[in-house]
Amino acid sequence: MPSPSNPSEIARETLRLLASRRISPSPENYRDIYNEIAGTSGNLAENFPKRELQALQTALPKETAVQQKLVKRFEQALKGRNWDELRDGIAELVKQLANEHELPWSDLFRDFLRQWENKQAGLTVARKREAIERVLVAAAGNSELLFGRLQGLVKSWAGSAPADGDIPLVDPGTIAMPEASLPLVGDIVADSATRTSELSSDLRDLFAYTFEDLVTTQLVDEPELAADARMLAHKVRCATSPSAQQGLLAGIKRFAFRLEILAEDRAELRAGLLNLLQLLIENVGELVTEDRWLAGQIDIVRDIVASPLNIRSIGDAEGRLKEVIYKQSQLKRSLNEARESLKQMLAGFVDHLAEFADSTSDYHDKIEYCAHRISMAEDITQLEDVLAEVIRETRIIQLNAQRSRDELRAAKQRVSEAEARIGELQVELDRASTLVRHDQLTGALNRRGLEEAFEKEVARAQRRQSTLCVALLDIDNFKKLNDSLGHDAGDAALIHLATVIRETMRPQDTVARFGGEEFIIVLPDTSVGDAQTAIVRLQRELTRRIFLHNNDRRLITFSAGVTDLQPGDTQVSVTKRADEAMYMAKQSGKNRVMIG
């Protein structure tokens, strides 16, 4: 049979063959057999490289709205195997990419440089750098967006009022950048017109440089954060693709948040220090009665400056300083009063002495006159009168002398009473005011001190949205220890426990004596599980550091309740919960820690 030559014959023959070969009449099978009969290859439709084009479509950029639209069009064309649509789509995409490169980067850089070097009121180099960093983060990997944002930024700088005086190019405290190591403006601008395609790489370098060299120098006291900054710098350098840059965003935001917290802490620290210094200066006038007080004050400040600063130690020093100053002023006032009454007594006594001297010289004159009258007397009756006068004058002088002696005795008595009062006052003030916020026996905070510390910790936890735990400890069988070893041994045991607590817990944990043999520990930034673990660790430490009294070894144990601060809690409610948990610990056998 001759081969069919025209399309309708080929079509008919195709249908026949499909039937005789029992092949299902799908469009693909029809097309295959048609090609077979017509002697044509799979040609265009057959060769349509669907898989390759799909891979191409996946790789196409989709950052901007325009790009996304074009990719959509490409996808449609691909679905319909429409070569024409594909061709037009690709052409437009290429054109769009070319347009993107036509963004006037060199103009923008000229303006950028100009505004970078201009001095605007309130804008330091550090601020400008910060703004650039923000733009970089916001437009990571999207050059069109980056262009728009940078342009907006440069315009805002241009719109700022020029600075009157010399604005420092670098904020105080910011490290000056060694010119040789600057990977930024100079290099970028030198050939910005020819290297616009390398823009984001240069800006990445600038970004990494900021993290690695500038941020880390500000984090000498924060090695963990500094290590994170270096890690981020490394990641920024490696993040060449838009998706990698996008992936960096969350990390950078987290880092920025931590920097913000750190800045807040530092501000608080600075304010605390300033308060402390102010307090010292304001009250220096009070520190005149005894030099050792002044030395004590200075010692405290010296200690604070010598040790690593933290908000709690400054708060603690401030509290102690206030108490010392209070005591000092009280003591000074009392001493002044006592001195004043001594002065008055002395003045009174001198008056009496003068009076006494007057009356004695009067007496002498009178006796002399009497002696004269005796020598002139002619009979006994005349002598009687003179003698009576001598006796009268002598009595008067005797009475005067006795009165002066009595007054002298009374004054002496009053002086010794005043002395005793000063002594008592000193002891009383030592007891009452030296440790107003601290328990005198153990040196831990007392209830008042705890109240203040608790308030501060709660405010801090709320501000940072962090957890805060409270543990209440009660020594087990303390009465037995007191009864068997004596009250002094009991006191020594309390001191021992307070010492072990202070040395075992973290510096940021607050320790207070809540009552007789009860202690409270406030644990900031701690989950309730971790707080329980910390208190159990304290129990273990107590078994290691055994209490020794007159060579008598006694194991001190305690039961504890731990709870965390809940929304709406007050110090009373949280302490009550911890107390209930502690009670449960006692009920279930003592020497254990329960969560409330």
Ligand SMILES: Nc1nc2c(ncn2[C@@H]2O[C@H](COP(=O)(O)OP(=O)(O)OP(=O)(O)O)[C@@H](O)[C@H]2O)c(=O)[nH]1
């Ligand atoms: N040495 C000394 N003892 C104190 C002080 N304050 C309270 N105490 C004593 O602590 C004891 C507490 O006894 P209890 O409340 O019966 O408690 P406990 O014997 O520890 O019994 P549990 O708590 O059930 O384990 C009492 O004997 C108080 O006198 C103090 O400052 N010094």
